[in-house]
Amino acid sequence: MDNFALWDEYRQVVRSYNGGWRIGKGVYCHGHSIMDDLVGNISYMQMIILNVTGHLPERRLADWFEARQICMSWPDPRIWCNQVGALAGTLRTSVVAATTAGVLASDSRAYGGPRTIIEGMYFIQEALHDYNNGLTADDIVQQFCTRHSGKPTIMGYARPIAKGDERIAAMERVRLSLGFDVGPHLTLANRIEQVLMEHYDEGMNINGYVSAFLSDQGYSAEDASRISTVLVSSGVTACYVDTMKRPAETFSSVRCEDVIYEGPPPRKVSR
């Protein structure tokens, strides 16, 4: 067999696990007829989850995701991804360029969702495994600190700019109103928060809460990340719209002298 036989199997064909458009017959998504079964019957968030996981989730879980999406994007241009949207507006890009640039900015190790949730879910799932094998929440925190130069920089706890996270209380209300119980991951996440509060004065953040809740719902970190792709988009768009309404280049204007130069002194190219 040729070494390139695999690629010949994919040549001049398109293969899909998802479904697709059968022209004149219908449009299908994981066995569902989109026009006959889904349009008008499911929420957009259910559709997003179906496209990621291949499974249609119950409506209340999609509603939970939608509430979380609202928590994760605010129209404040000081937030890093939103600033990208605002800067795009001040240079008059298209709204799509601005919004996708902001979404790309949120693909970050420090904030956002698509990337941080993977680490957050890995942590709490491993922590529950350790807990079930006899470690206490205190042991788990101490073990983490030992491996990380004594610092409790656990993904899902603490946050930039502020201490405390108002989004968790909001999502707790949503959880209760939708009738979801607290599962073992979220219980442990709360216990770890107690330890961190007691020893380091740091609490859980929304990523830690979401990571624990979705682990309790049986989601993989990868699927949770994929569902979270455009978490920040609405706030980015809002910041773009704001600066589009103002004169060009007026978003937080910068004079030459406002930038401090710290490089080498003037010199000449020697040839």
Next chain:
Amino acid sequence: MEVVENAHQSGRVSVKRRDETFAKQLKTRIWQEIPSDSNPYLAKACRCYGYELFDLMQNCRYSEVLYLLFRGELPDKDESELLEQLQIALINPGLRHPATRSAVYAGVGKSDPAHILPISLSVLGGQHLGGAEVEQAMRFLRRASHKPVEFTIQQDILPALERRDTVKADIHPVPGFGSHFGDIDPLVSQIARHLQSLPASSQCMAWGMTFASEIAAYNIGWLMTGLVAAVFADLGFQPRAAAGLYQHLCAPGLLAHGLEYANKSLSAVPFVDDEQYQIEPPVDG
């Protein structure tokens, strides 16, 4: 598991701004703008690491100023030549490359031409033969090149070959080295030999050449990402600059092919028939 008291539910968690000091002004070592006398928002001159822009324009090649931007000093003649030749080697990934094809679909789809590069460069950022792999390969080469190639073969290559799937997909047992479409890429090997012959080629290129030669017996060798990483490392660039620099150097070809299709009709690219569009049973994962 016992029920844990939930402070969030009871509304007892307060939110307070951290006592952090944020910079009042931006700072840079790279670029200095001298304000004009009449308007502080306009520059009358600018300098890159101390060199006046017109001095650079009149006395330097583009590759030299590119090097200056990322290293803080102008390259010597040999370093400049190595970077210049790498720039030409990378100028077009070719029409079959997935990043180029994304540029073509942006072009033929009448996407705003300003979006062709952001679209295709995003595709070029991936971990398989993309910018992310160049960064990983730089980190790998900077470590591995201090040890004999035999060490890496024993530690990484042989175990990876043992784990290899029966499906003959490509493997990259270490970043930047492996198979491409099942075999050693002959063009990349040829470019590597040429670049290694240039005077500025140094430790990482030399180690990579020996390594590629030793692993050829397993039908794996240099990948373009590994080759670029070796040159970047020998030129002294930092790994975190690797993905973006690689994207930058490949950008002209992506844009050219995208624009080549921007005036063509939608039928200028394949849209496979339903018979060739195969819906397969779902898989998890």
